[in-house]
Amino acid sequence: MAQMKPGIDVLFESHLALLRGRRVGLITNPTGVDRALRSGIERFRAHPEVKLVALYGPEHGVRGNAQAGEYVPFYLDEQFGLPVFSLYGQSQQPPADMLTNIDAYMRSFDTQHTGKTVERGMIDAIDVMVFDLQDVGTRVYTYVATMAYAMQAAAESGIPFVVLDRPNPINGVVMEGPILEYPQHSSFIGLYPVPLRHGMTAGELARLFNAKFLPRPADLTVVPMAGWRRSDWFDATGLPWVPPSPNMPTPDTATVYPGQVMLEGTNLSEGRGTTRPFEFFGAPWIDGFVLTRELNALGLAGVAFREAWFAPTFSKFAGERCGGCQLHVTDREAYRSVATTLGILQTVRRLQGTKFELHADYFDKVMGSSSVREAMERGESCEKIVGGFAAGLAEFAKQREPFLLY
Numbered sequence: 416m417a418q419m420k421p422g423i424d425v426l427f428e429s430h431l432a433l434l435r436g437r438r439v440g441l442i443t444n445p446t447g448v449d450r451a452l453r454s455g456i457e458r459f460r461a462h463p464e465v466k467l468v469a470l471y472g473p474e475h476g477v478r479g480n481a482q483a484g485e486y487v488p489f490y491l492d493e494q495f496g497l498p499v500f501s502l503y504g505q506s507q508q509p510p511a512d513m514l515t516n517i518d519a520y521m522r523s524f525d526t527q528h529t530g531k532t533v534e535r536g537m538i539d540a541i542d543v544m545v546f547d548l549q550d551v552g553t554r555v556y557t558y559v560a561t562m563a564y565a566m567q568a569a570a571e572s573g574i575p576f577v578v579l580d581r582p583n584p585i586n587g588v589v590m591e592g593p594i595l596e597y598p599q600h601s602s603f604i605g606l607y608p609v610p611l612r613h614g615m616t617a618g619e620l621a622r623l624f625n626a627k628f629l630p631r632p633a634d635l636t637v638v639p640m641a642g643w644r645r646s647d648w649f650d651a652t653g654l655p656w657v658p659p660s661p662n663m664p665t666p667d668t669a670t671v672y673p674g675q676v677m678l679e680g681t682n683l684s685e686g687r688g689t690t691r692p693f694e695f696f697g698a699p700w701i702d703g704f705v706l707t708r709e710l711n712a713l714g715l716a717g718v719a720f721r722e723a724w725f726a727p728t729f730s731k732f733a734g735e736r737c738g739g740c741q742l743h744v745t746d747r748e749a750y751r752s753v754a755t756t757l758g759i760l761q762t763v764r765r766l767q768g769t770k771f772e773l774h775a776d777y778f779d780k781v782m783g784s785s786s787v788r789e790a791m792e793r794g795e796s797c798e799k800i801v802g803g804f805a806a807g808l809a810e811f812a813k814q815r816e817p818f819l820l821y
Contacts (some may be wrong), residue, residue: 419642422579422618423449423547426638427458433543433577435464435742440541442471442502442565445479446549446581447655455547455579456495463686467497468540471533473548473561474503475660482661482729482803483687500537502561533568537669544569547579550617551669552586554595555604555781558659559617563606563624570633578637580618580820584649584656584669587821590614591673591753594807595783602672602780610804610811611753611783612673615819616640622818639820648747660690663714670744674756680778682771683763684737688727695725696759697739700770707740709762717750753804757787757797764791 426433427449427792432609433633441447446738447455459467470477476487477499487501538544544565548558562578569576595601607628613620618637625635649656649666658664663672669692675693678685686695697703703722720740727733764771779785791802 417639418450419582419647419654420450421640421654422638423447423455423458425641426577426579427462430636430638431462431464433575434545435440435640436466437542438466438468438508438540440469440471440538440544441467442473442544442546442548442561444473444475444477446659447547447579448655448657449656452655452657460495468812469537470495470497470499471502471537471544471565472499474557476501476503479658479660484678488491491635501558502533502565526595535572538568538572538574541574543575543577545577545579546617546621547581548617549581549657550583550620551616551659551672552583552612553669553676554592554609554613554675554783555601556659556672560603560606562617562621563629565626566621566633566635567631568630570629570631573634575634575636576621578618578621578635580616580637580640581642582643582647582649582652582654583614584666585612586674587614587616587619587819589751590808590811591751591804593782593784593787593804595810600780600783600785604780605783608783608811609749609815610641610808611781613811613815614645615815616643616821619815619818619820622820623815624743627814628819637820639651643821645819645821662687664690664692665742668693670750671742671745671752671755674752674754675742675762677753677756677778677781680774680781681760682731684725684727684731684739684787686727687730688723691741694742695723696742697723697726697737697762698770699737700767701738701763703740705737706738706766708764709766710740710759711737713758713762714753715758717744717746717748718755719745729760747769752803754801757791757800759799763793818821 459465475481481487492499546562550558566576590610595605595608597608625632671693686692691697707720707722723741726736
């Protein structure tokens with residue numbers, strides 16, 4: 416098998432004409448590195464034919480050090496001598512007490528479109544906009560919404576938009592969950608009608624969005640990867656993993672995220688503030704031994720549960736001891752994250768009754784539909800709920816086909 420190369424390496428090998436002689440604006444963060452871990456920012460700045468004039472940061476910022484929901488103001492980067500514009504709430508200063516209740520603030524702010532679009536003054540001085548971020552394969556992750564908004568801004572300003580493609584770390588074959596119901600459940604954590612686990616790369620999504628959903632199509636070029644296969648998980652690429660955000664430390668996190676992100680719409684800790692976010696889950700009122708026994712008794716494919724106790728350093732239940740589990744994926748090909756987390760939620764509801772709560776509006780935005788919550792409230796089985804996704808996934812598989820690159 417030939418060595419796999421991300422889009423940034425392919426750009427400098429054979430597509431530099433896209434940038435030559437143009438003022439470049441780059442949307443990036445620490446994941447924007449080449450195969451040898453060289454920063455894309457540094458490569459752009461060092462190349463004599465590329466004029467990098469501005470940086471744009473998604474949620475978590477260009478340096479990747481902002482927590483989920485944290486406001487990042489405009490600043491001049493001292494290391495690079497470049498202006499840095501935030502594409503995450505740049506025009507909406509948050510309340511002073513935001514950090515005292517970051518979870519509630521995030522649930523409110525992440526579902527709003529306000530402040531996430533690219534303002535005209537941010538791109539007046541550039542001739543081409545480049546997007547180079549590692550996505551994680553789940554619709555809720557905000558980087559693809561940032562990409563879509565930036566594409567629209569580029570289209571309206573008449574400048575080309577270039578996506579440097581990167582792998583879907585949880586492969587490009589399997590899709591899971593409901594299709595987002597558009598436009599009623601459109602939000603920044605899910606703009607367009609795609610599944611929760613979409614099985615596409617950022618470049619493929621850009622092609623789909625451009626053709627089907629953007630009000631005005633962009634002058635789009637996707638610089639593809641070389642050597643990536645749809646069946647590849649991230650560890651097959653040979654690329655180093657750079658955390659896309661503070662709570663996405665490993666590819667294992669990305670593997671469980673499509674389902675476990677649902678916990679953000681509940682009063683369960685999803686493990687933020689621990690060393691294994693989205694793998695640990697629980698609450699102070701849960702007995703980890705009991706929950707582990709009940710979850711393992713479900714016989715869910717490709718996964719095992721181990722009792723765990725943890726005290727998050729921030730986010731839900733900060734400083735409190737939580738009982739719960741660590742989710743261990745034993746066979747990632749058989750494991751289905753969405754079905755697994757639905758099993759977790761139904762089991763916790765059965766064991767804990769009214770102690771367990773759903774934040775209905777946010778949960779529905781995560782799912783892209785109210786139907787899942789309503790089915791759970793009616794007591795429908797996981798099998799029936801998951802079975803209800805099949806027709807939508809089959810239709811989406813046909814819709815996405817013309818836009819696949821690999």
